[in-house]
Amino acid sequence: xxMPPPEVRTGQSSVAxxxxxxxxxxxxxxxxxxxxxxxSAIHRETASVLEASGFYIxxxxxxxxxxxxxxxxxxxxxxxxxxxxxGSDSEVIRTRAPSLVNQDLGAxxxxxxxxxxxxxxRSAISAPMIHKGRIVGAISAxxxxxxxxxxxxxxxxxxxxxxxxxxxxNSLQFAELQRRKREPEQSEEIGRALTSELxxxxxxxxxxxxxxxxxxxxxSSVWLCEGPTGSLGxxxxxxGEVALPVGLTWELGGDLGEKLLQMRxxxxxxxxxxxPLVPDSVREHLYAGSGMxxxxxxxxxxxxxxxxGSRKPRNFDADDAAxxxxxASQASVALENARLHSNLxxxxxxxxxxxxxxxxxxQIHLEKEVAAARRGRNIVIVVFDIDDFKRYNDTLGHLVxxxxxxxxxxxxxxxxxxxxxxxxxxxxxxVSVLSVTHMxxxxxxxxxxxxxxxxDPIMGQHGVAVSMGLAEFYRASMKSMGDVIQAADMDMYSVxxxxxxxxxxASG
Numbered sequence: 074x075x076m077p078p079p080e081v082r083t084g085q086s087s088v089a090x091x092x093x094x095x096x097x098x099x100x101x102x103x104x105x106x107x108x109x110x111x112x113s114a115i116h117r118e119t120a121s122v123l124e125a126s127g128f129y130i131x132x133x134x135x136x137x138x139x140x141x142x143x144x145x146x147x148x149x150x151x152x153x154x155x156x157x158x159x160g161s162d163s164e165v166i167r168t169r170a171p172s173l174v175n176q177d178l179g180a181x182x183x184x185x186x187x188x189x190x191x192x193x194x195r196s197a198i199s200a201p202m203i204h205k206g207r208i209v210g211a212i213s214a215x216x217x218x219x220x221x222x223x224x225x226x227x228x229x230x231x232x233x234x235x236x237x238x239x240x241x242x243n244s245l246q247f248a249e250l251q252r253r254k255r256e257p258e259q260s261e262e263i264g265r266a267l268t269s270e271l272x273x274x275x276x277x278x279x280x281x282x283x284x285x286x287x288x289x290x291x292x293s294s295v296w297l298c299e300g301p302t303g304s305l306g307x308x309x310x311x312x313g314e315v316a317l318p319v320g321l322t323w324e325l326g327g328d329l330g331e332k333l334l335q336m337r338x339x340x341x342x343x344x345x346x347x348x349p350l351v352p353d354s355v356r357e358h359l360y361a362g363s364g365m366x367x368x369x370x371x372x373x374x375x376x377x378x379x380x381x382g383s384r385k386p387r388n389f390d391a392d393d394a395a396x397x398x399x400x401a402s403q404a405s406v407a408l409e410n411a412r413l414h415s416n417l418x419x420x421x422x423x424x425x426x427x428x429x430x431x432x433x434x435x436q437i438h439l440e441k442e443v444a445a446a447r448r449g450r451n452i453v454i455v456v457f458d459i460d461d462f463k464r465y466n467d468t469l470g471h472l473v474x475x476x477x478x479x480x481x482x483x484x485x486x487x488x489x490x491x492x493x494x495x496x497x498x499x500x501x502x503x504v505s506v507l508s509v510t511h512m513x514x515x516x517x518x519x520x521x522x523x524x525x526x527x528x529d530p531i532m533g534q535h536g537v538a539v540s541m542g543l544a545e546f547y548r549a550s551m552k553s554m555g556d557v558i559q560a561a562d563m564d565m566y567s568v569x570x571x572x573x574x575x576x577x578x579a580s581g
Contacts, residue, residue: 111244112144113151113496115237119214120149123226125193133208134243134388139343140166141386145470157343157386165211171234173227175220184347189210196221200231202238208240217494266398273408284381291315291362291384295369295404296325297377304330306378315362315384323352325378329366334375339367339401340526344386363387365394367401373410379404385519403464424497427482435504439554442506446546446554453515453545454554455505456561457522459486459540460569462501467553473535480531481539488521504558516542540569 116128130144140160145152160166175196194215202209212234216222277295284293291311296306299322307322313522325334329350332340342348347357364382365418368375379401383389430438446452459481466474478501486505495505507515519541526532526539542565546557 092281094557104119108143108241108244111240113254113557115233115240116144116146116151118231119212119230123198123214124216124218124221125214126217127197128190130210130212130237131163131211132388133166134390135160135208136390137343137388139388141388143210143385151536160208163211165199165201165213169201169203169208171198171227171231173198173221173222173224178215178487192217195219197221198227198230200227200234202234202241204235204238204242209241213419214239224481236554264396274310276404276407278312280379280400280453281312282395283309283400283404284379285313287400288381288393290381292317292380292382294380294382295377296380298325298375304334313382315359315382317355317358320360321355323354325551333366333368333378337368337370337375339365339398341365341389341394343389345382364387365389365396365397367398369401369405369408371405376408378403424482427479427497429482429486429503430494430496432496432498435494435506438494438506439495442508445508447548449548451511451545452557453507453510453512453543454557454561455507455515455519456498456542456558456565457481457503457505458540458565458569459501460540465537467534469535476531477537481526481537482531484522484525484532488518495515504561512543515545540565540572542566542568 083252094505112130115130116125119125119128125146126148128146129142131140131142133140138160140163142156164170165172171411178195178197180192181354184474194217196219197213197215199211199213201211212230214230220528278280279294284290289311292311292315294311294317295309298308299305304325304326305322308317308319311317311319316407326332327350329340332338340350340352342364345351346356346365351359359382362383363386364380366378367378369377369379371377379397381389381397382395422430423436424431442450442452459477462474462477465477478497482495482497482503485505489495489505490507492509493505494505498504505518507518510518522541523539526537542561542563544560544564546554551557551560
């Protein structure tokens, strides 16, 4: 793909013509606010008056001395590059003066863009983009021919660079204003989550959305600290075009862990692919680009990390980090509120003595199981009752009774599969809900529980006996889980009656 022939050839541009070109270019650039559109416009306007078979624009972060190629075109084709370099290594940026090279460009180039097997441009003119005494970046037009450019061409490019600097600065300020406008809106959204959203996962989703929108990044994630020391990070939520996989873990150690977990400061990583701060286990999931992280502090401790990442190298600065930290601070409050509610909800659904789900939690679970059973899933209910439990309290004291109940609860919990639920139904009654199970499987479960009771040091010591009743949910004759629990109760009392009759017959 070739560029259109330049309207003004080398050596033919008069002062008046250059003035007209710059005036037209200024009108075009100052009316363009989108960064991507602006870079394309700078390229288009330059190529209309100068040979620009090769062309690039770089932006410069003076504070960190990093220049980043933000736009690159070769023979009219725009190409994506992920290249940053030290700005002081560039003669144009270091000296703040334009440069003209008409031969052996490869020998003096700081870097070569494009594939290794492609031709290298032979001539180039480059100029710094300076606005209000500050270097914004650099612009360069290049040719595959020797001796292409003149001093007049260099002067024309310098004029374009000055206009481009103003336009880029305007574009950056406009983007910052838009970001500042979005930040309060997203902050308000997170603020609403503080009082209305009680699901931690929903809160994290709102935080991710806010980061993507306010900072205009390609990916964001929330790492939660886990493990005995809180130094194991696990991705709890992620979003964006370059979202990391949820569940990914890594050890938060070294300098990165110290800054985030100990010093509690945000961090900027210019190159995610090469930075020693990034663990290899995480690096393999990353695209080339830049990133930031800010600690999430909940109840006075670092509970996690909020991150933002860009697919391309990007000059994240202190202002960007401050925005991320503000979002992290708000997210921390929302997350703490959601966690507190979650903990309170868990307490309200848990029996405090045994640690098992209580009757309320059982009812919620059974409502879901009813729907599954009506669709054809096999479900068996097992009801347990500790025989003569009142007698243990009356003769041995309530402390012994309080030992027996947790011991039995532990047996039931140990023998239950993860997909099943066991709950304390009443004072000395317990219920196990066995999903995807037939009566034969339920009887095997009961046999295991019986063996554990006989060999348990606490229950065996006091001779505790437990009656058990089983019932399977039948769609034809049962309308609710209450029906199947009642059937299991009847089976249990039938067993109790038979046992009592056998004791009476033996004593007679």
